[in-house]
Amino acid sequence: MELSERKMIILQAIVRNYLETGEPVGSRTISKYTDLNLSSATIRNEMADLEEMGYIVQPHTSAGRIPTDAGYRVYVDTMMAEKDKEVEALKTNLLEKEERLDQLLKQTAKLLATNTNYASMVSAPSIHQNKLKLIQLSRVNDSQLLAVIVIEGNVIKNTLLDVSEQINEETVLKLNILLNTHLTGLSIEEINLKLISSLKTQAGIHSDIVGDVIDAVAKAIHDEDDLEIYTSGTNNIFKYPELTDSNAASELIGAFEEKQALSELVVKTLSESEETGIQVYIGNESPVSTMKDCSIVTATYDLGDGMKGTIGIIGPKRMDYEKVVDNLKDVMRQLDSIYKK
Amino acid sequence: MELSERKMIILQAIVRNYLETGEPVGSRTISKYTDLNLSSATIRNEMADLEEMGYIVQPHTSAGRIPTDAGYRVYVDTMMAEKDKEVEALKTNLLEKEERLDQLLKQTAKLLATNTNYASMVSAPSIHQNKLKLIQLSRVNDSQLLAVIVIEGNVIKNTLLDVSEQINEETVLKLNILLNTHLTGLSIEEINLKLISSLKTQAGIHSDIVGDVIDAVAKAIHDEDDLEIYTSGTNNIFKYPELTDSNAASELIGAFEEKQALSELVVKTLSESEETGIQVYIGNESPVSTMKDCSIVTATYDLGDGMKGTIGIIGPKRMDYEKVVDNLKDVMRQLDSIYKK
DNA sequence: TGTTAGCACTCGCAATATATGAGTGCTAAC
DNA sequence: GTTAGCACTCATATATTGCGAGTGCTAACA
Secondary structure (H helix, E strand, C coil): CCCCHHHHHHHHHHHHHHHHHCCCECHHHHHHHCCCCCCHHHHHHHHHHHHHCCCEECCCCCCCEEECHHHHHHHHHHHCCCCCHHHHHHHHHCCCCCCCHHHHHHHHHHHHHHHHCCEEEEECCECCCCEEEEEEEEEEECCEEEEEEEECCCEEEEEEEECCCCCCHHHHHHHHHHHHHHHCCCEHHHCCHHHHHHHHHHHHHHHHHHHHHHHHHHHHHHCHHHCCEEEECHHHHHHCHHHCCHHHHHHHHHHHHHCHHHHHHHHHHHHHCCCCCEEEEEHHHCCCHHHCCEEEEEEEEECCCCCEEEEEEEEECCCCHHHHHHHHHHHHHHHHHHCCC | CCCCHHHHHHHHHHHHHHHHHCCCECHHHHHHHCCCCCCHHHHHHHHHHHHHHCCEECCCCCCCEEECHHHHHHHHHHHCCCCCHHHHHHHHHCCCCCCCHHHHHHHHHHHHHHHHCCEEEEECCECCCCEEEEEEEEEEECCEEEEEEEECCCEEEEEEEECCCCCCHHHHHHHHHHHHHHHCCCEHHHCCHHHHHHHHHHHHHHHHHHHHHHHHHHHHHHCHHHCCEEEECHHHHHHCHHHCCHHHHHHHHHHHHHCHHHHHHHHHHHHHCCCCCEEEEEHHHCCCHHHCCEEEEEEEEECCCCCEEEEEEEEECCCCHHHHHHHHHHHHHHHHHHCCC
């Protein structure tokens, strides 16, 4: 069966209405809701077809229809209105410039949650292909070195190194100069074996330390399990009864706390991200099994220099997709621009 | 009226029984539950007294009794059994040694939540009275300085400073020596105005930078709102129906996410902490208004050098106080010892 | 004087019955 | 192709009932 123009209008009306009310929507409602001037009986026939095609279902025999995942999907892909007017209102909530990235992202998560009334997540940018900006070794005591590693984008990592040999201030100074001269501006891929052995040779008796430091650098840049994720508005899920039966809610809250699942979501999103940057996972499409009853909308932001991260909204399937997409787009734009000042 | 020996036994039996079952407990149950060999009628008389004295209430006319906050309080203060046997079992969950403090504390929170089945919180140690170990300035570019501040206990803070004047490597070197020579080993209280102005004089034309750096140091050491708090097992609250009505649950989850309330709790706990280190807040005694229906048990740990922090368990008022206290004591001991290796 | 058996009473809760009404599918007529 | 009409379904709301756990009180007992 084909999805005729009229069927689409009806489906759209059903979804719209359901998003608003959260109640199954009946034929009479649609008859009045649309400009089609059709009686409820006619609508009923069409709805029977739409049900057969898998876009809507009845929760029980004598109830109206609600959209299936497929129904939402068609809606999101082809029927969603662009309501750019909203963007105007969002502008007021411009992210205040934070000097620290983590603060900025925390705030971003909060902003998204407050504006949308759903739960939000923001991943810190992954910095895989990033360049070293500065290495700074300091002598803490006879057997410990503090290595501060600054990466493009002013991401700062600290590592405390235990060193076997005794070191003095002069050595530290020399090592600092050596390392910074040769490593600054390089990405982790460019720090290859040849370079390392050359450095070790130049470091002479301190070659062990050079090795340790480079390990630390590699770890700092690569740190997978350190993928920070900020969440906010977790308790917003209580605003949607369909997510609040004790069991599902508990699992959801757990997922937000553990962040493991979210982390997978981020990885997946980043790898799949397309031009527009916006992705919508509806119900079972979700990569996260605990969120089968939710919809997830994500966007990828780009701070430049390959520093990409994910922002996302998690809410009920009957979320206001337009609003969420607009919000994400707006925040995405703000983040994109913030570092390209 | 006086709380006779017999009344205490009955009260204890009521609390015990209620902790186990979560159901209001009736006179007949107590009659069988205790060794008093009294009929239910006699127990009823005693219970009427206990109710009059404010230790128990009936949720409704034809129900058994449940403890009031005051009832719990008496129980916790004077009737709680020491079941040290449990500690043996806990030993298996020894905290693995983590090199990073934040990881260790995260793990601590998780351990507590898993072991007790309640929600847990762990605050990072406050470092108010701590001593500066090392300041390290590095030149990032013409107008930015990176200040790395290491505090006793190897807590490391970074700050990026925007400086108005142009600086070169030599200046940075001089400043580093100046600052470290004079500030290392001092606590924030010891860095007074006189010392600051003396340093500024010595810094000559770079006195502005000195001021900025000292501000940064003060901020790093004092950073109140940076009081990190790790939580775990938030979703455990779903295991206790009395906390799970949508409204209360939402507020609780919110409090755990925001952490503002928890932060106040920590501050209060630290200021009130006594010898034993264990504190119990029952219901309305809680300093946090969103937790009026919970009990909170906290302990203060001490990593030495004035680095004190709080660990805590939040659960329903009918929590297993013995188990919780034992768990906290055990973890407290483990934390206390871990840095005094 | 403290303890106990007995009894009427309360009230939450679960089970059952009843009514309501929104919504459907189908058929026959337009 | 569209529509009015009608019998039918079924979730939800409301009232009715019975049950039972538990109480307070009284009177008898040791």
